[in-house]
Amino acid sequence: AQSVTQLGSHVSVSEGALVLLRCNYSSSVPPYLFWYVQYPNQGLQLLLKYTTGATLVKGINGFEAEFKKSETSFHLTKPSAHMSDAAEYFCAVSDRGDKIIFGKGTRLHILP
Amino acid sequence: KAGVTQTPRYLIKTRGQQVTLSCSPISGHRSVSWYQQTPGQGLQFLFEYFSETQRNKGNFPGRFSGRQFSNSRSEMNVSTLELGDSALYLCASGEGATNEKLFFGSGTQLSVL
Numbered sequence: 001a002q003s004v005t006q007l008g009s010h011v012s013v014s015e016g017a018l019v020l021l022r023c024n025y026s027s028s029v030p031p032y033l034f035w036y037v038q039y040p041n042q043g044l045q046l047l048l049k050y051t052t053g054a055t056l057v058k059g060i061n062g063f064e065a066e067f068k069k070s071e072t073s074f075h076l077t078k079p080s081a082h083m084s085d086a087a088e089y090f091c092a093v094s095d096r097g098d099k100i101i102f103g104k105g106t107r108l109h110i111l112p
Numbered sequence: 113k114a115g116v117t118q119t120p121r122y123l124i125k126t127r128g129q130q131v132t133l134s135c136s137p138i139s140g141h142r143s144v145s146w147y148q149q150t151p152g153q154g155l156q157f158l159f160e161y162f163s164e165t166q167r168n169k170g171n172f173p174g175r176f177s178g179r180q181f182s183n184s185r186s187e188m189n190v191s192t193l194e195l196g197d198s199a200l201y202l203c204a205s206g207e208g209a210t211n212e213k214l215f216f217g218s219g220t221q222l223s224v225l
Contacts, residue, residue, distance in 0.1 A: 009152070030124075032212065033164075042218030043116070043202055051212060090154065098143065098211050099168040104154035 002027040002093045004103035005027065005086050012109040018065075019078040023091030024070065032094040033074040035065055036102070039087045047089070051096075061085070086110045113138055116205045116217035130191040133220045135203030137184050143206030144186040145214065146178060147196070150199045158201075161186055182216045190213075190222075198224045 007022040025031060032051050034043040050058025055067040061084075065076045073093060091103045117136040124181055125131050137144050146158040157170035161180035178188045200221050204214040 032210070036214075036216075041218070043218050044204075044214070045216065046213050049212065094211065096210060098160055098162065098206070098209070099157060100145065100211055100214060101157060102147070102155040104152065 002095050002101050004093050004101060005072065006103035006106050009104065010107050010109065011039050012111055015083055016080050019076070019108065019112065020073045021076040021079045021089050021108065023074045023076065023103060024072050025074060025091070026047050026092045027093055027095055029095050032096055033065075033067060034094070034100065035059065035063070035074075035076050035086045035090040036089050036090045036092060039106075044090060047076070057111065064101050082109050083110050083112070116203060116215050118203050118217035118220050119220065119222060122221045124225060125184070126192050126225050127193055127195060129193050130189065132221060133188045133201055135186045135188070135217060137186070137205030138215055141205040141207060141215070143209070143211055143221075144180055144182055144184065145157060145204045145206060145211065146186070146188050147202045147204065148172075148199045149202055155202065158188065160211075193224045195224050198222060
């Protein structure tokens with residue numbers, strides 16, 4: 001069965017600094033991988049996804065993630081944090097079927 | 113296109129009662145997934161329906177059930193409510209047969225007293 005581990009339930013970075021949110025997955029087959037973001041009092045929205053092809057995936061709002069099969073990782077990065085990036089971020093995995101499993105989330109705090 | 117609509121937005125119930133939550137997916141989407149979100153536990157998968165059939169089920173007790181209608185609208189029912197059922201219940205409409213993109217509603221906040 002697939003699973004996701006997100007390292008760090010809370011991450012704080014200064015405005016303008018690099019954002020790095022870590023995600024490791026477990027899957028018995030080549031996975032689909034996702035990052036979703038949740039702003040307060042809202043549902044989740046897709047930031048980016050990896051299905052096949054290029055392992056470096058670019059998403060919305062300047063975020064990107066790299067699929068590393070050897071490390072079973074799919075870390076999310078953004079070169080320069082903005083105050084509007086403060087939110088909760090969820091990594092998710094699918095075994096290329098239809099069931100999407102989410103991690104417990106990482107809340108990102110941006111320091112002025 | 114209208115987004116995913118969940119009703120009601122808030123619910124307060126007492127232990128032992130039952131509750132039904134509703135979800136209307138994006139027009140044309142045939143997949144609906146349900147998740148329970150609680151602080152510290154993230155999103156826990158409840159079940160997923162596709163064209164009126166339950167395709168996947170999470171590890172929740174039988175008190176949690178769901179169904180999907182021919183118009184793709186879905187309902188989730190929880191019977192004999194417990195205090196631990198207090199959570200935000202999120203519904204997601206899936207794009208494509210393999211849910212390559214989920215569109216989430218704003219959720220139903222259930223409080224069990």
